[in-house]
Amino acid sequence: MSKEVVSKEKSMIIQKEMIASLSKELSNVKKTGKKVVYTFVPGNISELIRAFDMLPVYPEINALQSGMRKKSEKFIRDAEKMGHSEDVCTYVKCDVGMMINGNVGSGGDVVPPPDLLLLSYTGCFTFMKWFETLKRLYPEVPVAMLHTPYQAGHKITPEMTDYMVKQLKTEVIPKMEKVSGNKYDENKLKEILRKTSITEDLIMKIFDTTKNIPSPIDAYFAGVYYIGPINNGFRGTQEAVDYYQMLYKEILERVEKGLGPITPEGVMEEEKFRLVIEGPPNWTHFREFWKLFYDLGAVIVASSYTKVGGVYDNGFRVDPEKPLESLANYCMNCYTNLNLEQRVELLSDCITKYHADGFMVNSIKSCNSFSAGQLMIMRQLEEKLEIPVGFIESDLVDPRYFSYSNIKNRLESFFQMLEQRKLYSDK
Amino acid sequence: MKKYYLGIDLGSTTSKAIIIDEEDKIIGRGITNTRANYMVATEIARFEAIYNARFSILKMKLENEIKSNPTYEKYISDVESAFQYLQFKHKLEKLRIKFMDTIATTFSDDKREVIKKIVEGIVNTIGPEIRDAYLFSNLGSKNQFFRDIVSERYNAEIKKSESDLFDPLMLVYDKSITSVENELTEFDFKELIFQSIELMNEKYAKLDEALAANDSSIKFDTEINLLQGNYKKIYNSLKDHLEFVANMDLHITNMVGTGYGRALLPFPEKSIKSEILCHAFGAHAIFPNTRTVLDIGGQDTKAIQVDSHGLVTSFHMNDRCAAGCGRYLGYIADEFSISLNELGPLAMEAKKEVNICSTCTVFAGAEIRELLNVGEKRSDILAGLHRSIVMRAMSLLARSGGVKNEFTFTGGVARNQAVLKYVSELVYKNYGNDITINIGTDSIFMGALGGAMFARRSMTN
Numbered sequence: 001m002s003k004e005v006v007s008k009e010k011s012m013i014i015q016k017e018m019i020a021s022l023s024k025e026l027s028n029v030k031k032t033g034k035k036v037v038y039t040f041v042p043g044n045i046s047e048l049i050r051a052f053d054m055l056p057v058y059p060e061i062n063a064l065q066s067g068m069r070k071k072s073e074k075f076i077r078d079a080e081k082m083g084h085s086e087d088v089c090t091y092v093k094c095d096v097g098m099m100i101n102g103n104v105g106s107g108g109d110v111v112p113p114p115d116l117l118l119l120s121y122t123g124c125f126t127f128m129k130w131f132e133t134l135k136r137l138y139p140e141v142p143v144a145m146l147h148t149p150y151q152a153g154h155k156i157t158p159e160m161t162d163y164m165v166k167q168l169k170t171e172v173i174p175k176m177e178k179v180s181g182n183k184y185d186e187n188k189l190k191e192i193l194r195k196t197s198i199t200e201d202l203i204m205k206i207f208d209t210t211k212n213i214p215s216p217i218d219a220y221f222a223g224v225y226y227i228g229p230i231n232n233g234f235r236g237t238q239e240a241v242d243y244y245q246m247l248y249k250e251i252l253e254r255v256e257k258g259l260g261p262i263t264p265e266g267v268m269e270e271e272k273f274r275l276v277i278e279g280p281p282n283w284t285h286f287r288e289f290w291k292l293f294y295d296l297g298a299v300i301v302a303s304s305y306t307k308v309g310g311v312y313d314n315g316f317r318v319d320p321e322k323p324l325e326s327l328a329n330y331c332m333n334c335y336t337n338l339n340l341e342q343r344v345e346l347l348s349d350c351i352t353k354y355h356a357d358g359f360m361v362n363s364i365k366s367c368n369s370f371s372a373g374q375l376m377i378m379r380q381l382e383e384k385l386e387i388p389v390g391f392i393e394s395d396l397v398d399p400r401y402f403s404y405s406n407i408k409n410r411l412e413s414f415f416q417m418l419e420q421r422k423l424y425s426d427k
Numbered sequence: 428m429k430k431y432y433l434g435i436d437l438g439s440t441t442s443k444a445i446i447i448d449e450e451d452k453i454i455g456r457g458i459t460n461t462r463a464n465y466m467v468a469t470e471i472a473r474f475e476a477i478y479n480a481r482f483s484i485l486k487m488k489l490e491n492e493i494k495s496n497p498t499y500e501k502y503i504s505d506v507e508s509a510f511q512y513l514q515f516k517h518k519l520e521k522l523r524i525k526f527m528d529t530i531a532t533t534f535s536d537d538k539r540e541v542i543k544k545i546v547e548g549i550v551n552t553i554g555p556e557i558r559d560a561y562l563f564s565n566l567g568s569k570n571q572f573f574r575d576i577v578s579e580r581y582n583a584e585i586k587k588s589e590s591d592l593f594d595p596l597m598l599v600y601d602k603s604i605t606s607v608e609n610e611l612t613e614f615d616f617k618e619l620i621f622q623s624i625e626l627m628n629e630k631y632a633k634l635d636e637a638l639a640a641n642d643s644s645i646k647f648d649t650e651i652n653l654l655q656g657n658y659k660k661i662y663n664s665l666k667d668h669l670e671f672v673a674n675m676d677l678h679i680t681n682m683v684g685t686g687y688g689r690a691l692l693p694f695p696e697k698s699i700k701s702e703i704l705c706h707a708f709g710a711h712a713i714f715p716n717t718r719t720v721l722d723i724g725g726q727d728t729k730a731i732q733v734d735s736h737g738l739v740t741s742f743h744m745n746d747r748c749a750a751g752c753g754r755y756l757g758y759i760a761d762e763f764s765i766s767l768n769e770l771g772p773l774a775m776e777a778k779k780e781v782n783i784c785s786t787c788t789v790f791a792g793a794e795i796r797e798l799l800n801v802g803e804k805r806s807d808i809l810a811g812l813h814r815s816i817v818m819r820a821m822s823l824l825a826r827s828g829g830v831k832n833e834f835t836f837t838g839g840v841a842r843n844q845a846v847l848k849y850v851s852e853l854v855y856k857n858y859g860n861d862i863t864i865n866i867g868t869d870s871i872f873m874g875a876l877g878g879a880m881f882a883r884r885s886m887t888n
Contacts, residue, residue, distance in 0.1 A: 379828055382741060389741045409687075410744060413701035417739040420704060424738055 009262070011247040018229055018239050020107055026055055027109035035180050038114040038134065042308050043122035043148050043331035047196055047236040047318075048172070051189040052180040056233040057111055059130070063094040065106040067283030067397030075101065076398055089126045090366045090398040092133065099137055114141050116179045118172065122148040123336035124369035144175040148331045151339050156332050164328030186323060192236035193320040199230060202244035204312040209251050210301040210354045214271035216254035218261040219354075220300035221290040224281060231309040263294040272297030273418050276351050278304045278343075278377060279362040279370050282394040285402045289394070292408055296415045302350035304343065304370075307335040313346060340373040344380045351385055358418050360390040365401045388421060390414035430680040431480065434878025435469055436705065437461065437688035440725025440753060441572075441839055442468035444476035445875035446679070447883065451712060454487070455480025456872055460572045464609045465688040474613055477677055481616060482507045485672045489665075502661050504565075505630070506669075509623035511567030512558060517612060518573055519557070523550050525603040533598065542595055545588055553580040562630055570871075571768070574608055579766055617673035624662060624669070631658040681885060683878040687726065697885065703731055703742045705877030710835040711737030712880055713873070714865040718831035721820055721850070722873070723840035725753040728820050730827035743827035749788040751819030753840045759812050762792050763805065770809060774845035777810030810845065817849035821857060830854055833863040841870035 029036055035054040039046075046056045066072045075097025076090055082100070084093050098104070098111075105111040117138070119131045135143060146167055149160045173184050206226060210219050217223070226247065234240040260268040264287060275293075277300050282289050293300070307313070316333050318326035331337070338346065351359060359381050361374045375391075382389045392410050395401035429448065436443040438461060446455030457475030461468040486493065486503055493500045526546050534542055557576060560566040566576070578600065585596040684692035685705040692699065710720045711733050720731040728751045731742040745751045749758070760767045781803050783794060791812065798808050824830055834854055840846050851864050869876065 375826060378741075382828070388739075391741075391743060409701075413703035413739075413742065416701045416704050417742075420738050424736060 009247075009250050011243060011250055012225070014239075014243050014246060015225065015228055018234060018243060019232060022055070022233055023105055023107040023109050026057065026105075026112055029055065029112045035115040036112045037116045037118050037176075037179075038131075039118040040120050040122070040124075040127055041231045042124065042334040042336050043120035043146070044231065044233075044235070044309060045118075045120065045146075045327045045331065046233045047189060047192045047323075048168075048176065048327060049118070049233075050192055050236060051185060052176045052182050054115070054176070054180050057114065058232060059095040059134075060091050061232055062098055062105060062111065063091040063397050064283045066094050066098055067399075068286055069106065070284065070399075071098075072284060072397035073399050088366070089130070089368075090396050092126060092130045094397045095130070096133060096137070099134075114138055116175060117141055117143040118146065119143055120146045120148065120331060122331055122334045123150060126368065142175055142179065144172045146172055146331070148334075148337055151332060151337055151342060154339060154342060156329055160332060161325055161328045164331065165324045168324050168327065189323045190320045193318045193323055193326060195238060195241050196236040196318050197320060199235065199240045199244055200310065200312050200317045202241075202248050203227070203230065203310075206244065206248050206251060207302065207306065209255055210274075210299075212255050213274075213355065214258065214260040214268075215274065215299050215301050215354075216251050216259060216261060218263070218268075218290075218294075218300050219306060220277050220281065220303035221263075221286075221293070222261060223300070223303055223306040227306050227309055261294075261299055263290065265291075265294070268294055268297070268299060270297050271299050273358065273415060274299055274301045274354065274356045275358050275360050276300070276302045276347060276354070276356045277360050277362060278347060278374060280305045280308075280364055280367060280396060281362065282364075282402050283397050284395075284399040285404065288404060289402075289407070292411050296411070298415065301354035301356055302347075304335055304347060307346075309334070311335055311338070311346065313349065336369045340376060343373070344377050344384075347377065348381055348384060351381065351387060356387070357422065358388040358390065358414070359385075360392065360414065363391060363393045365393065365395045366398065367396060388414070388417055390417075428676070428678055430883075431677060432879045432882040433473065433476070433679045433682035434705070434709075434875040434880070434882060435473065435682065435684045435686070435692065436702065436872075436874035436878060437465055437469055437684060437686035437692065438702075438725055438839070438874070439687045439727075440757075441871065442472045442686070442688075443872050443875040444469070444472035445872050445879045446476045446480045446677075447876070447879040449883070451880055451883065453869065453872070453876060454483040456869070458570055458572075458871065460574060460608070461688070465691045467609045467611045469684075469688075469692065470611050470613075478510065478614075478616060479507075480677060481672045481675070482510075484675070484677075485668060488668060488672070498657060498661055499665065502627075502658065502665065505562075505627050506620065506623050508561050508565055508567045509626040509630075510619055512561035513619055513622055513626070514612075514614060515557065515561065515573065515576070516554075517614075518607060518610075519550070519554060519577070521610060522577065522603060522607045523547075525607050526550070526599055529599050529602045533602065534595065538595065542592065542599065545585075545592065545596065546599055549581060549584040552584060553577070556580060562626070572608075574604055575766060575768065577604070617670075620669060620673055628658065628662070681882040683882040683885070685874050685878045698882070700878060700881050702874050703729060703744075704739055705874045705881065706837055707731045707733045707739045707742075707877065708737045708880055709873035709875070709877030710837050710865075710867075712876060713867050713869065714833060714835050716833045716863070717835040717865065719824070719827075719829075719834045720873075721824060721834070721836050722838040723751075723753055723816075723820055723836075723846070724838045725757075728752055728823055730820070730824045732828050732831065741828060743823055745819070745823050748819075750791070751816060751823065753838070755788050755791070755816055756813075756840065756843065756846075758788050759791065759795070759809070762795050763809070771813070771843035771845040773806050774809035774813045775848070776806040777804070779807050779810070780814050781808045781811035783808075783811045783815045813843070813845040814849050816840075817846060817853055820850070821853050825857075830858040830862055832861065833865055834858075835865040835867075837867075837870045837873040839871045841866055 036057055037049045037054050038057045041058055041060050049056045072094040076093040078097040079093035103111045117131050117134055121127050207219055209216050229240045229243050260271050275298055311333050361378050363371050363374055378389045392407050432447050434445045442459055442461045444457040448454050455476035456479050457472040459468050459471040530543050581600055683698050683700050684694045685700045685702045689699045706722045707720050711717050722729045728745045732740045734740050749755050760770050836850055854862055
């Protein structure tokens with residue numbers, strides 16, 4: 001997910017190598033002849049892509065990496081010159097800007113153009129517009145549309161699953177066969193999904209370790225690195241299984257020793273506040289943003305953002321014996337495809353389960369799929385759990401919308417508010 | 428020794444200081460406008476609060492005597508007015524010197540003498556005017572700043588001069604005021620108080636003469652009638668007490684700083700508190716049933732929800748857009764070429780509210796000119812502008828969770844009558860007529876009060 005090293009833990013090194021190897025593999029497709037599928041993180045059915053021996057590319061991840069590498073501002077401006085308005089999602093503009101500037105990815109390698117645009121539509125309308133734009137940039141490339149029904153009725157019905165399986169069979173798989181030149185091999189997919197299932201279990205166990213006090217990990221700022229492999233094309237791979245086993249082992253060692261989370265400046269000595277955060281982080285000032293929290297002894301014990309690539313809290317796991325149904329249900333179970341009541345329930349469970357002292361929203365200027373309903377979510381949690389809540393605003397990758405002093409001022413007030421309430425409840 | 432606690436609220440527009448005693452009772456208030464220099468503003472506010480505290484202590488000390496003898500209170504208030512005037516006078520003298528400096532370095536020989544003569548004339552005219560306003564109309568109690576007091580009268584005077592001199596005369600003022608405003612002078616309380624008494628004695632002597640001469644130009648209220656002919660006796664009985672408060676060591680046990688400039692205060696980290704917490708705590712202390720606080724400050728607006736202990740449960744801020752803040756009104760006042768204090772009263776004269784469409788402070792200027800061109804009245808436009816700032820605050824309130832009984836309105840803008848009118852109107856409209864709305868006389872001091880209260884608590888905890 002990122003070339004930034006937050007610690008010298010072995011898992012971190014493995015993770016970096018994984019990402020680098022995918023980037024190398026992608027830059028070699030001309031020689032190897034492997035086909036490239038552009039798709040999205042929410043509802044990212046990379047198992048299917050892998051089953052056809054193709055490689056996934058995630059424009060969102062390219063955008064966030066550009067943000068972290070301080071390249072997004074130019075890319076966004078270039079996209080705006082093309083006519084994209086100020087209010088368009090900055091992931092889209094950053095991505096478009098990167099493509100028109102030679103499509104050079106994080107490792108310095110050129111990201112190959114797509115052979116297939118797999119539009120998994122999970123709760124974000126912008127995804128459709130995004131791929132319409134890509135379609136104009138790559139007019140010869142076919143688009144496979146996978147429409148994910150929103151969980152408006154609070155649950156996934158058999159009809160919804162059937163609807164999705166039908167799309168996989170009649171739309172996605174035939175296009176993948178055609179592009180890759182390979183036949184759909186269900187046994188191969190089942191094999192891959194077996195590994196996915198193990199990975200999903202491990203991920204849930206890892207994020208569950210924040211039950212410990214102190215929490216051994218930061219489930220947001222470090223969490224975004226932890227979800228890197230599954231959100232970046234490694235679902236269902238042996239590398240992912242190995243990585244998550246290693247990571248889990250390391251975290252358990254931290255629990256054993258009673259250690260707090262690792263920050264870019266070392267182990268957090270004193271855990272003062274435990275928070276649950278809703279919304280993606282800001283990427284352009286990721287380190288500064290994180291520092292504002294760890295400097296004040298705040299650790300994030302759960303975040304909705306680390307669930308965009310899959311929600312496992314309520315027991316969902318892929319079933320290798322029902323491969324297409326599993327993929328369908330996985331997509332429908334993404335965080336941004338949950339209705340607002342389900343999001344409130346999920347966050348509420350996290351706050352209780354992980355003993356959070358407060359709840360905070362990072363509202364993203366350009367992200368509608370996250371921002372819609374955030375105030376309502378916040379109010380409901382405040383009323384239901386009587387916990388302190390806070391609201392800050394920034395953006396994904398547009399540095400023009402990150403105001404350090406405004407955020408710092410609000411966070412200081414928020415943490416002092418938590419402190420005051422703690423003092424009072426201790427009395 | 429009695430313990431006192433200081434709260435400093437270093438705002439973007441004004442700096443406030445509050446001193447409280449061991450029972451959270453406010454005994455000293457100080458306020459100044461925050462210009463370029465935060466540190467000087469803090470010190471000015473702090474000195475003012477300390478001087479004010481000495482007067483409060485004096486009144487508290489004489490509580491029983493004052494009950495049986497109300498003239499004492501009048502006498503002490505009069506001395507405080509004179510005290511404030513003497514500080515003003517000192518500054519005005521500095522300004523006169525600065526004016527002369529500015530004139531000497533700014534203008535060519537031919538203009539210099541003319542401008543110098545006019546400016547000297549203005550200072551000689553407004554000096555006594557302001558003196559009387561302090562001594563007879565209690566100007567010192569109105570929390571007006573040096574800049575505003577002078578500029579209001581200076582502007583009035585230059586309007587009387589020839590029109591081609593208007594710009595150079597404004598230039599003299601603009602180039603001189605800030606440095607004088609930012610100059611810090613610490614007065615010797617004792618020395619100044621006895622000078623004030625002399626000044627008061629002159630005033631009362633004049634009253635005696637005026638009464639004897641049947642001069643109707645001086646108004647007499649009942650209290651002055653009581654003082655008349657009596658002041659020497661009162662002075663003799665108060666002398667020792669005045670002496671005492673002048674000499675007493677006013678010991679500030681602890682202090683807390685808040686507001687936008689708080690990081691600049693030379694306080695230890697634990698003595699710096701967020702303004703959200705301080706405003707809420709202060710407002711809750713004055714109105715203990717408060718559950719929602721709206722604070723409209725110079726450069727931000729805060730909607731805060733508090734629990735029954737005054738602890739903040741959530742807050743929402745607008746710190747992105749000026750159109751919901753006090754600075755908007757400042758800008759509007761400039762557009763209308765009137766002072767900030769005149770805005771509210773003029774808006775209150777409105778017969779209707781002109782709808783203001785611009786959501787941006789800067790563009791509001793253009794819209795105002797348009798509206799004036801199509802014949803809308805100034806007061807009606809102003810009413811619309813006041814309403815629009817309150818509408819923005821209402822939207823912030825809604826985002827923060829709405830208004831829960833009781834509702835307290837604080838911040839510098841709470842001194843504006845038109846804003847108060849619309850806040851009340853819209854709060855009732857949106858949240859029902861049962862809502863209790865609190866607006867205290869100390870609303871601008873809530874942050875500093877909260878700070879002082881935190882200072883006391885951190886010592887007692």
